[in-house]
Amino acid sequence: MTALTQVVGISNAIVDVLAHVDEEFLTKINAPKGSMILVDADRAQEIYGMMGSVKEMSGGSVANTIAGLSSIGGRAAYIGRVADDHLGRVFMQDMQSVGVDVRLEAAKDGAPTARCHILITPDGQRTMQTYLGACLELNESDVTEQSVGNSEIILLEGYVWDTPHGQNALKAAFRIADGGASGVALSLSDADCVARHRLAFLDAIANQVTLVLGDDSEVMRLFEVDTLEKAASRAAEFDCVFAVTRSKQGSVIFSG
16 A cells, blocks of 8 residues: 655745855846845846856755655655756756655746745855746646645645635645645745735635644734734634744744
């Protein structure tokens, strides 16, 4: 009998492209130091061509979580969208190299693979120029009973809610989980993402999600409160576990 997948992650598939640069490089490309700016395909290709020697690796919070789980012996799988291009192959090979069951087929047409150009200056500061590309084309056709149904936990990335196609993909995951035995975990992604989709996230937490992952700022934004204690009080209203990181203060877990 085939063993259940412990966790299948569904998220924006993105490749981190890292390079060490000087301050003059940031001035040349008009990038404010320490910023994160979204760029289009032409701009992404221009910056990529200027970066020189780079290090390329699969990235994204959920993808990293899945890779980490697999690397310590967990049975993990991943669903996302990449193109049939160099960076798409980098993403898939990185995930497969640590034993992840990559359940996606690289698209032969459409947008190039998403990448985050990470420009590191001598002081260690990171400036990011991000192209979202193919990951925005993730949709409900990628999330099927065959691809996620044999999983103990379906781990969803909040950022995917930023597009209508992505919302349909997550709703498909909810339907499959409702009809089977899978639990659903939601990563809140960042506080701004929570602000954009707060009501949708609360509805999902009330009806489908069994585990919420986030930091203290994200959870406080979710409940529109100014302390984690108040957030914990609100969380008690839900039949759900909240795992909350607090930077140097460690982490806490609370539930209803």
